[in-house]
Amino acid sequence: MGNCYIFNPANDVLEVTLNNVSLGPxxxxxxxxxxxxxxxxxxxxxxxxxxxxxxxxDPNLISISYPDDPNGMYGPYVVGIxxxxxxxxxxxxxxxxxxxxxxxxATVVVMxxxxxxxxxQCSPGATLPKSGGDGAA
Amino acid sequence: MAGNVYCFNCxxxxxxxxxxxxxxxxxxxxxxxxxxxxxxxxxxPLAVPVPRSKxxxxxxxxxxxxxxxxxxxxxxxxxVQTQIDISKIxxxxxxxxxxxxxxxxxxxxxxxxxxxxxxxPVSPAGQTPKAVALLxxxxxxxx
Numbered sequence: 456m457g458n459c460y461i462f463n464p465a466n467d468v469l470e471v472t473l474n475n476v477s478l479g480p481x482x483x484x485x486x487x488x489x490x491x492x493x494x495x496x497x498x499x500x501x502x503x504x505x506x507x508x509x510x511x512x513d514p515n516l517i518s519i520s521y522p523d524d525p526n527g528m529y530g531p532y533v534v535g536i537x538x539x540x541x542x543x544x545x546x547x548x549x550x551x552x553x554x555x556x557x558x559x560x561a562t563v564v565v566m567x568x569x570x571x572x573x574x575x576q577c578s579p580g581a582t583l584p585k586s587g588g589d590g591a592a
Numbered sequence: 593m594a595g596n597v598y599c600f601n602c603x604x605x606x607x608x609x610x611x612x613x614x615x616x617x618x619x620x621x622x623x624x625x626x627x628x629x630x631x632x633x634x635x636x637p638l639a640v641p642v643p644r645s646k647x648x649x650x651x652x653x654x655x656x657x658x659x660x661x662x663x664x665x666x667x668x669x670x671x672v673q674t675q676i677d678i679s680k681i682x683x684x685x686x687x688x689x690x691x692x693x694x695x696x697x698x699x700x701x702x703x704x705x706x707x708x709x710x711x712x713p714v715s716p717a718g719q720t721p722k723a724v725a726l727l728x729x730x731x732x733x734x735x
Contacts, residue, residue, distance in 0.1 A: 460634065460635045462635075462636070463706070464691055464693070464702055464706050465702075465704070465705050465706025465707075466704050466705060466706075467705055467706065469706075484704075486689070486704065489598055489639050489640075489641060490598050490639065490689070490691055490704060491636060491637075491638075491639065492636065492637070494635070494636065539733075540733050541729075541730070541733025547635070549602075549635050551693060551700065552706075553700065553702055553706050553707070553708040554702075554705070554706045554707045554708060555707070555708070562708045564693075564695075564698070564700060564711070566602065566695055568604065568635065569696075569726065569730075570602060570603035570604070570605075570670075570695055570696040570697075571695065571696055571697050571730050572695050572696075572697055572698040572700075
């Protein structure tokens with residue numbers, strides 16, 4: 456099986472829940488080191504079996520929140536991730552967990568190790584609306 | 593003091609030349625190294641800080657606040673020619689640092705708090721037969 460590397464591009468601590476399994480925090484990017492993002496790794500699998508794996512063949516739900524934000528006003532954001540072919544269970548994947556902005560499109564982007572951003576949008580029925588504040592820059 | 597746009601190379605190949613606002617950024621080649629394929633920093637993109645400026649004309653390799661910024665990005669296998677328009681983003685101070693993730697087929701601009709300000713698909717041009725074939729395969733898989 457491959458791995459999915461989840462990166463936190465923000466200079467705030469990020470907490471990630473994948474398919475209802477809490478994965479814990481990812482440290483903040485450090486401005487002093489050029490905002491190099493920190494990451495955690497999860498396993499990819501064909502199906503979601505409740506272990507917090509990223510499923511290639513099933514819709515995934517990823518929830519991201521920022522515990523240092525006052526009153527949780529910026530999250531959690533819940534985004535669906537679905538794969539539409541061209542991805543093997545043996546592939547490594549890279550996920551950047553960006554936040555929503557009021558006017559922006561989907562904020563979680565997934566790419567393969569060949570440098571391509573993948574289309575991971577789910578059908579409307581499989582995607583939960585984002586919750587929390589609208590966000591601001 | 594004007595902030596910087598931290599430009600991240602989201603690819604394993606070194607980003608040989610980053611041309612910003614019509615001017616090559618920096619004098620070192622590659623402009624940005626590729627990510628590590630193993631070890632503790634595997635897949636962690638590397639970055640360079642490119643200054644922001646109030647005005648675009650004659651400001652050199654900067655991201656101006658009053659006009660779109662032309663970008664030319666060269667890897668060994670790919671070239672991307674595009675532009676990004678920071679001037680249209682509301683509530684953005686010139687002093688703010690920004691984060692730009694450069695993938696082969698998309699630019700993602702974020703605030704330093706991780707808010708996605710802009711996602712912009714780009715069209716890479718393959719520079720090798722292998723890259724051309726890979727792009728064709730990717731488009732076949734993902735439309």
